[in-house]
Amino acid sequence: xxxxxxxxxxxxxxxxxxxxxxxxxxxxxxxxxxxxxxxxxxxxxxxxxxxxxxxxxxxxxxxxxxxxxxxxxxxxxxxxxxxxxxxxxxxxxxxxxxxxxxxxxxxxxxxxxxxxxxxxxxxxxxxxxxxxxxxxxxxxxxxxxxxxxxxxxxxxxxxxxxxxxxxxxxxxxxxxxxxxxxxxxxxxxxxxxxxxxxxxxxxxxxxxxxxxxxxxxxxxxxxxxxxxxxxxxxxxxxxxxxxxxxxxxxxxxxxxxxxxxxxxxxxxxxxxxxxxxxxxxxx
Amino acid sequence: xxxxxxxxxxxxxxxxxxxxxxxxxxxxxxxxxxxxxxxxxxxxxxxxxxxxxxxxxxxxxxxxxxxxxxxxxxxxxxxxxxxxxxxxxxxxxxxxxxxxxxxxxxxxxxxxxxxxxxxxxxxxxxxxxxxxxxxxxxxxxxxxxxxxxxxxxxxxxxxxxxxxxxxxxxxxxxxxxxxxxxxxxxxxxxxxxxxxxxxxxxxxxxxxxxxxxxxxxxxxxxxxxxxxxxxxxxxxxxxxxxxxxxxxxxxxxxxxxxxxxxxxxxxxxxxxxxxxxxxxxxxxxxxxxxxxxxxxxxxxxxxxxxxxxxxxxxxxxxxxxxxxxxxxxxxxxxxxxxxxxxxxxxxxxxxxxxxxxxxxxxxxxxxxxxxxxxxx
Numbered sequence: 001x002x003x004x005x006x007x008x009x010x011x012x013x014x015x016x017x018x019x020x021x022x023x024x025x026x027x028x029x030x031x032x033x034x035x036x037x038x039x040x041x042x043x044x045x046x047x048x049x050x051x052x053x054x055x056x057x058x059x060x061x062x063x064x065x066x067x068x069x070x071x072x073x074x075x076x077x078x079x080x081x082x083x084x085x086x087x088x089x090x091x092x093x094x095x096x097x098x099x100x101x102x103x104x105x106x107x108x109x110x111x112x113x114x115x116x117x118x119x120x121x122x123x124x125x126x127x128x129x130x131x132x133x134x135x136x137x138x139x140x141x142x143x144x145x146x147x148x149x150x151x152x153x154x155x156x157x158x159x160x161x162x163x164x165x166x167x168x169x170x171x172x173x174x175x176x177x178x179x180x181x182x183x184x185x186x187x188x189x190x191x192x193x194x195x196x197x198x199x200x201x202x203x204x205x206x207x208x209x210x211x212x213x214x215x216x217x218x219x220x221x222x223x224x225x226x227x228x229x230x231x232x233x234x235x236x237x238x239x240x241x242x243x244x245x246x247x248x249x250x251x252x253x254x255x256x257x258x259x260x261x262x263x264x265x266x267x268x269x270x271x272x273x274x275x276x277x278x279x280x281x282x283x
Numbered sequence: 284x285x286x287x288x289x290x291x292x293x294x295x296x297x298x299x300x301x302x303x304x305x306x307x308x309x310x311x312x313x314x315x316x317x318x319x320x321x322x323x324x325x326x327x328x329x330x331x332x333x334x335x336x337x338x339x340x341x342x343x344x345x346x347x348x349x350x351x352x353x354x355x356x357x358x359x360x361x362x363x364x365x366x367x368x369x370x371x372x373x374x375x376x377x378x379x380x381x382x383x384x385x386x387x388x389x390x391x392x393x394x395x396x397x398x399x400x401x402x403x404x405x406x407x408x409x410x411x412x413x414x415x416x417x418x419x420x421x422x423x424x425x426x427x428x429x430x431x432x433x434x435x436x437x438x439x440x441x442x443x444x445x446x447x448x449x450x451x452x453x454x455x456x457x458x459x460x461x462x463x464x465x466x467x468x469x470x471x472x473x474x475x476x477x478x479x480x481x482x483x484x485x486x487x488x489x490x491x492x493x494x495x496x497x498x499x500x501x502x503x504x505x506x507x508x509x510x511x512x513x514x515x516x517x518x519x520x521x522x523x524x525x526x527x528x529x530x531x532x533x534x535x536x537x538x539x540x541x542x543x544x545x546x547x548x549x550x551x552x553x554x555x556x557x558x559x560x561x562x563x564x565x566x567x568x569x570x571x572x573x574x575x576x577x578x579x580x581x582x583x584x585x586x587x588x589x590x591x592x593x594x595x596x597x598x599x600x601x602x603x604x605x606x607x608x609x610x611x612x613x614x615x616x617x618x619x620x621x622x623x624x625x626x627x628x629x630x631x632x633x634x635x636x637x638x639x640x641x642x643x644x645x646x647x648x649x650x651x652x653x654x655x656x657x658x659x
Contacts, residue, residue, distance in 0.1 A: 009287055014445045015294075018645075021638065025645050026655060067643030068636050094467040127475045134543060145482060145501055152498035186547035190555055202632030202639075206625060214559055215551060222632055223639040244657060255642040256635060263634065 005273045006282070013266065020258040029254030030247065033231035041218030042197045042225075043232040045170065046076075051084045053169040054162075058184065059103070061176035062095035065201055070102065071249035072199035072226035073174045075233055077103040078246060080172075081111045082237055086158050087120040088168070090144075092132055092179045097125045097148070110243075117147075117156045124148030129179040133187040137194075138164050171196040181208055185215045199225060227253045291446065310367055311654045312435070314427035316360040317417040320345045325353040338409055342416035361417075362427055364651055364658035369421075373414045380407060390419035435652040438644055480514075483507040560594050562587045593621040 023029075035043070049055075057076060061069045080087050087107075089100045100122050107114050114120060123144050126132045135143045140162055146152050153159040165171070171194055175181040181198040185208075189196040195217060200208055202222035212219055220229050226249035234241035305311040320341055322334040334354065345358045363369045374384035377393065380403055386393035393415040397408060440455035473493075482489045482497055483504045490497045513532035520529035566583035568576045599611060600618030607615045643659075650658040 011287070011291075011446060017641075021641050022645055022649075025642060025649055028656060065640075067640035070643075094470045095463065097470070125470055125474050127471050130543065130547070141498075143479060145498055146478065146494060146496055149496075150478075150494045151496040154498050154500070155496065183547075186544075186551040190551035191547075202634075202636035203629070205632050206629045210556055210559070211551075215555055222635050223642075224635060245659075248659070252639055252642045252646075255645075256638055259638045259641075260634075 002273065002276055002280075005269065006277065016262060017259060020262040021255040024254035024258050025251070027254075028251060029257075030250045031253060031257065033228045033250060033253070035228050035232050035235075036225075038212070038218055039220060039225055039228035039232060041213065042199075042220055042229060043079075043218075043236075045195065045197045045217045046079050046083065046172075047236070049083065049085065049169055053083070053085050054088065054167060055080055055085045055170045055172060056088045056090060056165055056168045057103070058090045058092065058171065058173045059096050059099045060092045060180045061099060061174055061201075062093050063098070064095075065176035066099065067252075068201050068223050068226075069174050069176060069199065070099070071223065071252070072220050072229060073099065073103060074106055074246070074248065075226060075229050076172050076174065076199065077106055078110070078237075078240055079233055081107055081114060082233075082240070084119075088159070088162075089120065089122040091125050092129060092183075093176070094125055094127070100124070100148075117151075118158055121156055121158055122148040130183040130187050133179070133183055136165050137188050137192055138166075140164050166192055166194065168194065173198045175200045175204060177201070177204065180204070181211075181216070181219075185211050190215050199229075223249050223252050223256060305653060309654060310365070312428065312431055312652050313366065314424045314431055315363045315366045315369075315421050316424040316427065317342060317363065317421045318344050318358040319361050320356060321359055322350065322354055322356040324351075325355075331355075338413040338416060342413055342420065344420060360424065362424060363417075363421065365654055366421070367654065368657060369418075373418060376411055376414065380411060387418065390415045393418070431652055435648055438648060442644075476514075480507055480511060484511060560591060562590065564588055564591070592617070597621055 046055075057073075057080070059073055061073075077087070089103065091097060091100055104116070104120065104122060107120055124147070126136075126143060128135075128143070132143055141153060144153065147156060147159070153162065161167075165188065171184060171188060173181045173184045173196065175184075175198055181200055181204065184196055184198070188194050189211075196215070197218045198208065198216055199220035200222075205219065205221035205225075208216065208219055220226055230247060230249050233246075240246045320336060320343055322336060322345075323331045324334050325331055340349070345356045347356065350356050370387045373393075374387045377386055377396075378384045380397075380400065382393075382396050382400065386396055394412065397403070397411045397415060400408070403411070437455045437458065440451040441459075443449055444452040477489065477493050482494060482501060484507050486497060486501045486503060513535065516532045517529050520526040564584060564587060566580055566587060568579040568583055570576050596614045596618035598618070599614040600622065602611075602615075605611050646656070646659050649655045
């Protein structure tokens with residue numbers, strides 16, 4: 001057994017991981033989520049705003065991160081739609097425009113009463129990273145003269161009076177890296193004291209926690225944060241709770257559980273093999 | 284043949300047989316779509332507004348003969364990723380309304396039955412009418428079906444790297460890099476050069492050509508000649524002579540970026556983080572009546588002590604002007620423990636992120652391609 005484990009081909013571990021993730025997805029396992037204080041802060045930051053508030057949703061990620069971030073982007077969009085906010089979509093990543101389209105398509109399908117230009121608008125992609133934030137925080141028309149489709153901002157009902165993003169009641173950032181939440185905190189939230197919340201990849205989360213609560217009201221860390229946020233929305237809005245497509249993150253937590261159990265087992269087995277080998281003088 | 288290779292070969296053969304069986308016996312990998320008629324009407328002020336249509340006209344192929352004066356119309360095609368799922372949903376809705384669920388296979392008869400059913404509310408009737416009309420005009424979407432298979436193929440090509448490096452992986456990797464680079468270049472051209480640079484240097488021309496909606500208040504701005512010249516300077520490095528000229532705009536960008544980031548860092552990370560660490564060691568948490576809650580107070584105080592302790596000992600670990608001996612050495616050792624815990628948390632989060640990416644891809648393969656689960 002020791003020799004078998006010592007020389008185990010890593011591809012068997014890949015296969016085990018594939019099976020561990022596959023079975024919960026095929027069986028559609030999902031578990032109830034307990035809402036953490038951090039997620040509660042994100043939820044209440046949105047929930048406490050009055051109807052008609054202006055919210056900037058900056059989706060700074062691309063298809064490579066959508067497995068982690070799309071569920072929280074969709075959940076943010078649904079929550080804002082339920083609250084009847086004015087939604088302004090933007091992305092600082094070139095491949096982020098299709099991510100915005102997922103949310104605008106969601107609005108068209110699930111909230112057909114909401115109209116483009118009156119309830120939501122897309123500025124599309126803007127190149128320049130933090131430079132974009134630095135400019136639009138004082139003058140949005142300098143860099144964004146038109147919406148994504150080339151219509152002048154002065155001709156769109158919900159943008160004709162917008163001069164800069166300091167007029168936003170809330171900034172929601174979904175971030176996969178640079179530019180992302182760190183830049184929104186550095187160039188918008190901190191110097192102009194703008195209410196900001198974020199959802200980010202797991203890799204970024206530990207680096208962003210120090211900004212809470214003064215510079216960042218709340219943070220959804222990875223798919224776990226997204227699942228808790230879905231749970232918070234489900235408890236408040238039963239209509240959304242009944243929609244299977246609004247439970248994406250919760251469905252992925254079943255796969256997370258199985259994969260993490262497998263990893264813990266593998267780490268224990270790996271350590272046993274190491275210590276047995278050291279005892280035998282192999283290590 | 285090595286045992287492991289034999290096992291992998293058996294897995295691939297089993298997967299191939301399963302795929303062939305699914306393709307021949309189910310609707311797997313096929314995407315259907317139905318038309319939705321869009322009609323817009325020009326208002327007196329020249330703007331356009333959407334015309335609300337009843338289901339009987341909305342889910343029907345567009346015909347120019349239906350248009351009134353000042354109207355334009357076209358079709359958009361809505362995808363149905365799983366026809367079986369759509370039929371099941373339609374059948375369940377029919378059964379709930381007291382009708383035969385088998386009518387899903389005859390949309391015309393279903394429409395007649397829905398119209399003739401007196402026991403339904405208008406809202407329910409409209410929903411069922413919409414579904415029947417969608418079903419009637421549903422056709423196989425060749426482009427979307429090809430897209431699903433292509434997406435599944437490339438996903439499997441990339442995953443095949445886990446077995447070992449191979450030509451399929453190399454091919455998929457090259458396609459991703461090439462397509463991404465081209466996409467970024469095209470998007471950059473239209474969003475930055477056209478929308479921000481050309482529209483400020485030649486607003487009239489842009490209004491007549493690429494951006495008809497460009498606001499009238501945008502007029503020629505000479506300041507934008509500076510970035511235009513810098514752009515040319517940057518591209519100058521492609522010339523056989525005088526490539527050094529591209530260093531000027533680069534020096535400008537580096538200087539600007541360094542300055543911007545330094546100020547932002549000092550404000551948001553340095554000063555704000557020092558301020559955020561100046562917290563009391565003892566926190567008294569009180570209930571609504573004003574009496575102290577002991578356990579909550581102890582926990583809140585402990586949290587603050589850990590924050591301050593971790594910050595201080597972490598700083599001591601990176602303070603190399605004094606030898607790490609005695610009290611300083613002890614503090615540095617505690618600091619490294621805090622750092623290790625942080626790295627562990629980061630690693631745990633990273634693992635969670637990677638598993639989420641795998642789960643999303645498998646959901647796509649199982650749902651949108653193999654139709655074993657509902658599509659995403």
